[in-house]
Amino acid sequence: MQPQEYLRMYQREGDYWWFVARRRxxxxxxHTYVPQLSGAVLDAGCGTxxxxxxxxxxxxxxxxxxxxxxxxxxxxxxxxxxVQARLEALPFASEAFQVAFALxxxxxxxxxxxxxxxxxxxxxxxxxxxxxxxAYSWLWSKHDVALAHYRRYxxxxxxxxxxxxxxxxxxxxxxxxxxxxxxxxxxxxxxLRPGAPAATVIPLPHWLNRALIxxxxxxxxxxxxxxxPFGVSLVAVCRKxxxxxxxxxxx
Numbered sequence: 001m002q003p004q005e006y007l008r009m010y011q012r013e014g015d016y017w018w019f020v021a022r023r024r025x026x027x028x029x030x031h032t033y034v035p036q037l038s039g040a041v042l043d044a045g046c047g048t049x050x051x052x053x054x055x056x057x058x059x060x061x062x063x064x065x066x067x068x069x070x071x072x073x074x075x076x077x078x079x080x081x082x083v084q085a086r087l088e089a090l091p092f093a094s095e096a097f098q099v100a101f102a103l104x105x106x107x108x109x110x111x112x113x114x115x116x117x118x119x120x121x122x123x124x125x126x127x128x129x130x131x132x133x134x135a136y137s138w139l140w141s142k143h144d145v146a147l148a149h150y151r152r153y154x155x156x157x158x159x160x161x162x163x164x165x166x167x168x169x170x171x172x173x174x175x176x177x178x179x180x181x182x183x184x185x186x187x188x189x190x191x192l193r194p195g196a197p198a199a200t201v202i203p204l205p206h207w208l209n210r211a212l213i214x215x216x217x218x219x220x221x222x223x224x225x226x227x228x229p230f231g232v233s234l235v236a237v238c239r240k241x242x243x244x245x246x247x248x249x250x251x
Contacts, residue, residue, distance in 0.1 A: 005146060006048055010073040012201055013050035017209050021216035022132060023051050025175065025235065026103055028220055029130050033170060033237050039098025039127075044087050044119060045105030049074030056080065062097075064090065087115035095124045103132045104233075106161075107149045116165035125242035129167060132235045133158060135174055139232065141187035158234050167238035173223050174231030176216070183232050 013019040030037070037059060043052045046063030047070050055061035063082040065071055071082050085091050087102075087109065100119050106112040119129055134144070134152045144152065155172055162169050176183065186202070204212070222228070223235070 006067065006069045006073055008201060010048040010076075013048060015209070016201060017204070017212035017216065018201070019050065020213050021176075021220070022103060022233075023054065024213075024217060025220045025223070026051065026101060026130055026132065027054065028224060029171070029235065029237050030099065030101075030128075032224055033130075034099055034128050037098065039124060040096060042092070042097045042100040042119075042122065044090075044100055044102045044115070045108070046070070046074060046082065049077050049080055049082070051101065051103065052080050052082070053077045062092075088118060090118045090122055092122045094121050095127075096122050098124055098127050100127070100129045101131075102129065104134065106131065106133050107144075107151055107153070108147070110150060112161060113164065116161060116167075120165050120167065120240055123240045125240060127240045128170075129162075129238050129240070130236070131158070131162070131238070132175070132233055135230075135232055135234045139184060139187050141190045143187060143190060153234055155234060158236060162236060162238050166240065168241050169236060169238045171227070171235070171237040173227040173235055174229065174233065175219070175223060175235050176232035177219060177228040177230055178215075179212075180230060180232055 041055050041059065041061040043055065043061060043063040046052045046065050049063060052061055052063040052074065061081070063074060063080060064085050064087070065082070066084065066086050068084060071084055074080055074082050083091060087105065100123055102115070102119060106115065109115050123129060134149065136154065137152050139152060155174065159169055159172055
């Protein structure tokens with residue numbers, strides 16, 4: 001990811017509707033599928049630490065990211081426990097965590113299979129992994145280039161990767177369903193914008209930003225009950241079975 005994008009993320013993660021909606025959905029999924037949290041939580045690819053900060057009151061939560069700049073900004077939020085490491089080689093003991101998050105991180109990896117195997121390894125039996133990824137290759141834009149994405153996903157492709165890593169998929173749904181036409185138009189028009197690629201974080205008036213957060217909160221409640229048929233993103237909740245080990249697929 002381009003270094004300037006981390007600063008933009010840090011500055012906007014707290015209030016911009018996209019980041020707030022994604023974080024609220026992830027926490028709703030956590031409380032729904034892990035009603036009794038008793039173990040440690042891993043924020044894999046923690047970025048600039050907004051989710052990690054919200055996880056701290058729930059118990060021990062640890063962030064890991066490969067980028068030094070991301071961790072520097074995370075530490076500005078307070079005394080948050082963070083480790084610099086690659087997701088493909090996590091520096092934690094096996095079965096160390098009850099829950100792991102991997103929000104918008106798998107698409108940044110040349111081969112996400114190795115990271116998924118590592119997440120499988122560090123989760124306890126019956127541990128839960130919560131994932132989000134960008135959807136649909138036809139939505140590829142300068143936004144993806146700026147964020148150094150390798151791919152976007154379909155539900156089938158994400159399910160395949162999670163299953164290959166040994167996870168039992170409990171929930172798999174598209175997200176940002178009703179906003180898909182608007183966001184698709186913005187992403188396609190982005191190709192016409194001159195200048196270097198940059199993440200699509202369009203300044204909005206406060207009232208519209210708040211309205212979009214409320215709108216996505218309503219959609220999130222619907223997503224908890226049903227799998228949405230299309231959307232800008234994909235979210236998944238999966239569980240590590242007690243008896244399954246991940247077999248790493250050769251590159």
